[in-house]
Amino acid sequence: xxxxxxxxxxxxxxxxxxxxxxxxxxxxxxxxxxxxxxxxxxxxxxxxxxxxxxxxxxxxxxxxxxxxxxxxxxxxxxxxxxxxxxxxxxxxxxxxxxxxxxxxxxxxxxxxxxxxxxxxxxxxxxxxxxxxxxxxxxxxxxxxxxxxxxxxxxxxxxxxxxxxxxxxxxxxxxxxxxxxxxxxxxxxxxxxxxxxxxxxxxxxxxxxxxxxxxxxxxxxxxxxxxxxxxxxxxxxxxxxxxxxxxxxxxxxxxxxxxxxxxxxxxxxxxxxxxxxxxxxxxxxxxxxxxxxxxxxxxxxxxxxxxxxxxxxxxxxxx
Numbered sequence: 088x089x090x091x092x093x094x095x096x097x098x099x100x101x102x103x104x105x106x107x108x109x110x111x112x113x114x115x116x117x118x119x120x121x122x123x124x125x126x127x128x129x130x131x132x133x134x135x136x137x138x139x140x141x142x143x144x145x146x147x148x149x150x151x152x153x154x155x156x157x158x159x160x161x162x163x164x165x166x167x168x169x170x171x172x173x174x175x176x177x178x179x180x181x182x183x184x185x186x187x188x189x190x191x192x193x194x195x196x197x198x199x200x201x202x203x204x205x206x207x208x209x210x211x212x213x214x215x216x217x218x219x220x221x222x223x224x225x226x227x228x229x230x231x232x233x234x235x236x237x238x239x240x241x242x243x244x245x246x247x248x249x250x251x252x253x254x255x256x257x258x259x260x261x262x263x264x265x266x267x268x269x270x271x272x273x274x275x276x277x278x279x280x281x282x283x284x285x286x287x288x289x290x291x292x293x294x295x296x297x298x299x300x301x302x303x304x305x306x307x308x309x310x311x312x313x314x315x316x317x318x319x320x321x322x323x324x325x326x327x328x329x330x331x332x333x334x335x336x337x338x339x340x341x342x343x344x345x346x347x348x349x350x351x352x353x354x355x356x357x358x359x360x361x362x363x364x365x366x367x368x369x370x371x372x373x374x375x376x377x378x379x380x381x382x383x384x385x386x387x388x389x390x391x392x393x394x395x396x397x398x399x400x401x402x403x404x405x
């Protein structure tokens with residue numbers, strides 16, 4: 088088909104806007120593919136012990152500039168500025184450190200206030216092992232070390248598997264009660280602690296439909312008749328025995344109590360990279376109790392003495 092010169096000019100004029108749009112789109116696409124990647128955060132604040140430990144597990148401990156008051160592992164973080172706890176974080180202290188990333192739990196009251204000040208915040212929730220795996224890699228990605236989180240998770244998973252292989256056969260399916268916050272709450276079967284018990288072949292007396300960390304009355308535990316108690320060594324066994332009805336429990340009468348010092352107890356309470364060590368502690372306690380059939384006369388299976396001080400269970404992620 089032949090066009091007259093005027094018709095040809097009209098065709099060209101009508102095509103110009105389309106061509107311009109295509110050129111602009113191509114330019115934008117090119118800019119996106121060639122733009123330098125965002126700089127990985129270099130000044131990180133963590134407001135939860137498990138997140139502090141996760142940052143270190145993925146190789147960025149040297150980027151921490153401040154933590155919550157309960158973060159105490161690895162030992163290098165103890166000298167960092169402490170910025171309050173989960174319920175009372177210091178906004179002024181955080182801002183003064185000029186962080187380019189703050190890691191905390193999603194329901195922390197400080198999140199909207201920091202965001203309003205232009206501080207980058209990554210809210211995270213960890214309730215299960217699957218959450219732990221996801222968060223480990225999410226943190227690794229954001230700090231510029233993709234794959235490090237999954238590697239840390241695989242190492243943790245292998246550690247728990249090794250602990251499982253050391254479980255005393257006679258204690259398989261034993262009924263366990265795990266006390267949290269000095270007895271005000273307990274870990275249920277759907278919590279990350281409950282999932283660790285399940286991996287070890289233990290049965291949690293607290294059902295999942297009560298929520299991850301429900302409040303329980305003394306009568307619940309009396310009715311459930313656990314074979315073993317898991318408590319903090321900071322809780323006096325006499326106080327445990329004095330709870331209404333608890334003196335009748337075989338676990339109390341015969342001292343079947345895995346009573347852990349602070350450091351060991353914290354490992355169990357924190358959904359972080361040391362949960363494999365916590366599994367080792369649980370297995371070690373059951374082994375010290377001896378054969379389950381002979382455990383009626385056992386004494387409380389305390390771990391070796393560790394650091395003392397306020398329990399960091401209050402800093403647990405839920």
